Amino acid sequence: METYTLIVLLLAATIRVATPLLLAALAGMFSERSGVIDLGLEGKMLGAAFASAAVSAISGSAWLGLGAGIATAVLLALVIGFACITHRGNQVVAGTAVTIMVVGLGPTLALAWFNLGGHTPQLDGPGQRFVGLVWPWAQPAREHPLPGLLYAELLSGHNLIVYLAAALVPLSAWVLYRTRFGLRLRAVGENPHAVETAGISVNALRYRALIISGVLCGIAGTYLSTAASSGFVRDMTAGKGYLALAALIFGKWRPWPTLGACLLFAFTDALAVRLQGVALPVVGVIPVQFILALPYVLTVLLLAGFVGRAVAPHAIGVPYAKEK
Amino acid sequence: MSAAAKLPRWAELVLLPLVNLTVALLLSGLIVLLLGESPWTAFKLMLSGSLGSQEGIGYTLYYATNFVFTGLAVAVAFHAGLFNIGAEGQAYVGGLGTGLVALWLGNAPALVVLPLAILAGALFGAAWAFLPAWLQARRGSHIVITTIMFNFIAAALMTYLLVNVLIKPGQQSPETREFGANAFMPAVHELLAKIGVTFAGTPFNLAFGLALIAAALVWVFIWHTRWGFALRVSGENATAAVYAGIVPSKIIVGAMLLSGALAGCLGLNELLGAQHRILIDFTGGAGFVGIAVSLMGRNHPVGIVVAAILFGALYQGGSQLAFDLPKINRDMVVVIQGLVILLCGAMENVFRAPLTKVFVIFRRESAAK
Numbered sequence: 117m118e119t120y121t122l123i124v125l126l127l128a129a130t131i132r133v134a135t136p137l138l139l140a141a142l143a144g145m146f147s148e149r150s151g152v153i154d155l156g157l158e159g160k161m162l163g164a165a166f167a168s169a170a171v172s173a174i175s176g177s178a179w180l181g182l183g184a185g186i187a188t189a190v191l192l193a194l195v196i197g198f199a200c201i202t203h204r205g206n207q208v209v210a211g212t213a214v215t216i217m218v219v220g221l222g223p224t225l226a227l228a229w230f231n232l233g234g235h236t237p238q239l240d241g242p243g244q245r246f247v248g249l250v251w252p253w254a255q256p257a258r259e260h261p262l263p264g265l266l267y268a269e270l271l272s273g274h275n276l277i278v279y280l281a282a283a284l285v286p287l288s289a290w291v292l293y294r295t296r297f298g299l300r301l302r303a304v305g306e307n308p309h310a311v312e313t314a315g316i317s318v319n320a321l322r323y324r325a326l327i328i329s330g331v332l333c334g335i336a337g338t339y340l341s342t343a344a345s346s347g348f349v350r351d352m353t354a355g356k357g358y359l360a361l362a363a364l365i366f367g368k369w370r371p372w373p374t375l376g377a378c379l380l381f382a383f384t385d386a387l388a389v390r391l392q393g394v395a396l397p398v399v400g401v402i403p404v405q406f407i408l409a410l411p412y413v414l415t416v417l418l419l420a421g422f423v424g425r426a427v428a429p430h431a432i433g434v435p436y437a438k439e440k
Numbered sequence: 441m442s443a444a445a446k447l448p449r450w451a452e453l454v455l456l457p458l459v460n461l462t463v464a465l466l467l468s469g470l471i472v473l474l475l476g477e478s479p480w481t482a483f484k485l486m487l488s489g490s491l492g493s494q495e496g497i498g499y500t501l502y503y504a505t506n507f508v509f510t511g512l513a514v515a516v517a518f519h520a521g522l523f524n525i526g527a528e529g530q531a532y533v534g535g536l537g538t539g540l541v542a543l544w545l546g547n548a549p550a551l552v553v554l555p556l557a558i559l560a561g562a563l564f565g566a567a568w569a570f571l572p573a574w575l576q577a578r579r580g581s582h583i584v585i586t587t588i589m590f591n592f593i594a595a596a597l598m599t600y601l602l603v604n605v606l607i608k609p610g611q612q613s614p615e616t617r618e619f620g621a622n623a624f625m626p627a628v629h630e631l632l633a634k635i636g637v638t639f640a641g642t643p644f645n646l647a648f649g650l651a652l653i654a655a656a657l658v659w660v661f662i663w664h665t666r667w668g669f670a671l672r673v674s675g676e677n678a679t680a681a682v683y684a685g686i687v688p689s690k691i692i693v694g695a696m697l698l699s700g701a702l703a704g705c706l707g708l709n710e711l712l713g714a715q716h717r718i719l720i721d722f723t724g725g726a727g728f729v730g731i732a733v734s735l736m737g738r739n740h741p742v743g744i745v746v747a748a749i750l751f752g753a754l755y756q757g758g759s760q761l762a763f764d765l766p767k768i769n770r771d772m773v774v775v776i777q778g779l780v781i782l783l784c785g786a787m788e789n790v791f792r793a794p795l796t797k798v799f800v801i802f803r804r805e806s807a808a809k
Contacts, residue, residue, distance in 0.1 A: 153584070199782065203789040208523055208584055209731065210786035216728060217778025221471070223771040228475040234769065350771075358588055365585060403604060409596035412589040416571075419581035428582065 120261065126386055128269040132344065134382035135274075135281045136161070136336040140360035141367065141374050142288050143332035147193075148369060149292065150325035151305040151431040155211025156196050158357025159218040160189040160330060164337025166222040169236040169348035170229065172244045181244075181342050186334030192218065193330030194323075201322045204435030215357070223350045239346040246275040246343035277339045284332070289371040301325055305429035308436045318436045336360075362415040369429060381411040447796055453743070457736050457784060459791050461750075464783040468776045475767050482761055482768070489760025490753035496760070498628070498642025504745075504752030505644075505709040506531075506723075508651035510730025511748050512658050513703035515739040519662055520695035521675035526572060526587025527703040528727025529594035530565040534704020536598065537564030539616065539711050539718035543606075546620020553623045558650070558708060565704015566697040568594060573696030577689035583696075591727075602720055615719035625713035645713035647705075651748075654702060655741035661698075671695055703727065729777060735785040751777070 140157045147154040164185035172181030192214050199205040223234035230236055239245050251272035257264035292298040300321055304311045308318045340356075341348045363381050367374025388407035395401050447456065469479030490500045510527045517524035524530075537560035545553040572586040602614040626646050629639040662668040674681040674691040682688060710722050729751055736750070737743025758773030 155584075155588075195782075196786075199786040199790075203787060205786035205789055207786075208525065209735065209781060212525070212728065212731065213778050213782035213786055215778075216725075216781060217775055220771040220774025220776075220778060224471070224475065224769065224775055227769050227771075228767045234771065355592060358592065361585070362589060403600050405596040405600040405603075409593050412592045412596075416575070416581070416586055416589050416593075419586055420575045420579045421581070433584075 121265065122390075124265050124269050126383075126390060128273075129386035129389070130379060130383045131270065131274065131278060132382075133385050134378045135278045136339050136344070136356055137360045137363055137382055138281045138375060138378040139277075139284070139332050139336035139339065140357055141364040141378055142284055142371065143329040143336065144361055144364045145288065145292075145369055145371065145374060146301070146325045146332070147322075147329040148364065148432055149305045149429055150301050150322045151308060151429055151434065151436070152196075152200060152322055152326060153207040153211065153433045154329060154361070155208055156192065156214045156357075157211075157329075157333060157360055158353050158355070159211070159215030160192045160333035161337040161340065161357050162215070162222060162351075162353045163192050163218040164189040164334040165341035165352055166218075166226065166236070166337075166348045168334075168338040169239065169341035170226070172239055172342050173230070173237045173347070176241055176244055178239075178244055178246050178338075178342050182246075182335070182338045185338035185342075186331050189334035189337060190327055190330035193326040193333070197323050197326045200435060201319050201326070204437060207433055207435070219351065222348060226348060234350050236341070236348040239342060244342070245346055246277055246339070248273045248275050249279075275339075275343045277335060277343050280335065281339075285371050285375045292371065297324075302429075305431055308431050312436075312438065318438070322436075333357075359411060362411055365428075366411075366415050366418055368427070384408070384410050447792065447799060451795065451799065453738055453740075456788060456792060456795060457738070457743075459795065460783040460788055461736070461780060463791070464776070464779040467779050467783075468772075471775060472768070472772070477765050477767055482765065485761050485764055486754070486757030489764075490755075490757035494640035495642055496756055498640055498644035499756040499759075500749065500752040501648050502642060502644040502709065502714065502752070503755040504748040505648045505651045505713075506706050506726040507729050507733045507748035507751050508648075508655060508745055509705045509709070510703055510726050511733030511737060511744040512651075512654055512730075512741065513699045513727075514730045514734035515737070515741075515744055516658060516662070516671075516702060517695055517699040518734060518739045519668075519675050520671045520691055521678065522573075522576070522692060522695060522699075523584050524569070524587055524696065524699045524703075525584055525731065526569065526590050526727070527699070527730045528723055528725065529587070529591035530568045530700040530703035531706035531723045531727050532591075532594045532598055533568040534561040534565030534700070535707030535711050535718065535722060536601070537561050537704065538707035539619070542619040542623035542712060543616060543718075546623040548620075548622060550622045553620075554625070554712070557623060557712060558705065561704045561707045562701035563704070566701040568704070569696045569700025570693070573693045573700075576696075577692040583692075595721075599720065602718065606718060613719075616717045618716050619712070623712060624716060625708060627713070643714035645709065647709035647713045650705070650708060652745065654705065655745055658702070659741040667694070703730070725774075728781075732777065732781040732785060735781070751780075754780075 140161055144154040144157050167188035168181035168185030171184035172178050196210045196214055199210040200207045226236050227234050254268040254272035258268045300316055304318055304321045312318050340352055359381060363377040364374055366377035384407055388404045391402055392404050472479045472482045490496045510531060513527045514524055538557045541557040541560045572583050572590055575581040575586055576583040606616045607614050608617040628644045629641050632639045670686045671691055674686055674688060678688060706726060711718060715722060733744055733747040733751055736747040754776060755773055759770060761768050762770045
């Protein structure tokens, strides 16, 4: 029974860790499917985490925070778009640069505005955070472990953004595979010249993809600072943007497999926390760093074609120059 | 864009980077203004803090040494048409090699331990670059992504080693014991003191000379050897290279091994020269600064040394800024760094077109006369 409870709690932790990963990975899916490498995921998320925490702290409203987070991430996405789409700059450099800039800018602005040594004030007022929504009968359901605990821990008790992220997977799949926009988006990532020939603007499509990516990163960042924790701290994304990128590749740039990859990576993360210092039978104590490095090792193996094959959108990373 | 309108060489190599840099600094000034400080005061403080005293110059060149190594690493890969975003991880693991030799032979004669430490750093760095290179060459795995992944794997590996294996017994912070004194890279102020010149005590050490030698060797290699020629051809036009009988996979692996080896030398400055022990995150993002340095320096060793000194001054001046202005902390340096990378690396086309127009007008006028 105790093992069962442990497993359920582990799965619940997995869902919490997976949410920002999933949002960022879906963000990356839109931009990369349009042919733009998205190394700015980390920066956009971090920028949104700062903006949402700052605005929520000042205004007292988590919703205004969410708005600010999304606006910030979209703005950063547009900077990347201006450099890479309009002026055909190097996409890898642009994403890296924006990330580095935001890593510095968050604590700098936080220090100047709040004078708390680089983080934002604690969000503890009512409505300043996205808190867990307890579903009906979740409390009494705990009495009946088998379906009840699953219901109480896995379905109930998460905040709004978690459910939103879950809903975004089928929505993204629908947009990508069942709408005209999705068809064009996929086409522009594979063969932009063909899309241009059909009289559709490559640049406009890519800008739209980047804006979607910004919105999703904005939600992901808001989740980190105003839902999963209560305020912005330095480097709070801690590589999650790159882990999301790995998950996106592991999911072969498709929504459902990307969800699977995010859950897998989040599970290893949650497991690493649980296994810290615990001696297992046969193998003994597994160093936590090995488990944390596992997603990256798996992604390299996948990219190498040793476990399945990940084929990137064909035109990815190539700036598009309109023929004259 | 028409082929006829091209910037003259000097404008492409000097003017354009300067324009980009100026815009990046202006934007940084705007942020400083936003923070409620005077940009002009900040600029003067940074200048005097980095170049206005012996101490400032020493620290500037000490920081610059790291950036020369990582900048060269990124540039060599660039010439082969590869984006090595993993200099950070290669420098980290390379430092492990350097540090292990220094821990092991720290009391052997300096003439034995220092060359071995250099060799180990280069070897470990190259080894960490090998797998991504091999995977790109043989399996077509995108090297940008694999090197990013290897940065994280390196970080996990080093944390594990420092926390569980190499840690000095009986202490909390994950770092090794101090190296033996013979494994210290001689500091410049100590050397100068021997010939009777006094220079302020800073971590500025002989590794700077090694970095300059490395830059010279890279220059010879890239532009004056067959192998360097093959590397450049392959980077410019991979298809043409194949027709010329150049084997792409050899170029990819070779360029990345060299790139990793150069990045791996960072430990000579940071560990042997300054810290005298291996510690967590001693690379401090220098691998990413290397991207900026390489881009600003137009992938040429001379440009890289100049750009590295500029970034060194930025780092040193930035700490002065954080020290003197209460509303600004060291993170401002990171902001400026990000802006410089963005403007010099990703947005250079923004100003190329207007600059080209200006030059075309000038030429027309001089032709009319």
